[in-house]
Amino acid sequence: MGFHKSSMDIKLRNGHVLCAYCRRPTGEAIYSELDLNEFLGAKKGKFAWSAENFSSSASDVNLQFEGPTHEPILHAQLCDGNGARHEDRVNLADCIKNEDGHLRFMDCF
Template sequence: MFHKSSMDVHLKDGHILCAYCQRPSGEATYSELDLNNVLGARKGKFAWSAENFTEDAADVILKWDGPNHEPMLHAQLEDEGGMHNEDTVNLAACIKNEDGHLRYMDCF
């Protein structure tokens, strides 16, 4: 749930998650996490603990969705047949703010 202790959360270059993350001391530090290092695509769906989702992605967008206003990554992902399917992944499910730094946590 990194987004609850972070400000100015945005996506850079379609795959780098950026934010100012609050530290326990109260100060906020700028942090980046390259989602290509922790998120891939399999059969037209996002897959955690994989890599390089952008190789199979188009129209990548970060939106704040749902009743809890969570950071959701949306994209058109190519499946094995070359078709593009829209998929969404909740970034808050596997990314945390650890002492002012965005970190991937093995969540599945």
């Protein structure tokens, strides 16, 4: 289950830090942060999981909740290494989970 289904007040700080109040099995919600730069990179103008530091080549970074289940989609303009920028998006719920009230990266691809 994606973290967004058991979390509230989900935000992006400084363009790369995911923040949320995540519910624990007890029902209590605690504040958690996850620096996406540690797990998400950019390669040839595309987001890449299990890479690093996407924000160093990104602009216009924003988080939107899309679709009927309000999936957390990260959007950005990413440099392709040749000076061109490409718009890309990634579903954060694919690789981030709420583990006992803490946002955690999980190997997903």
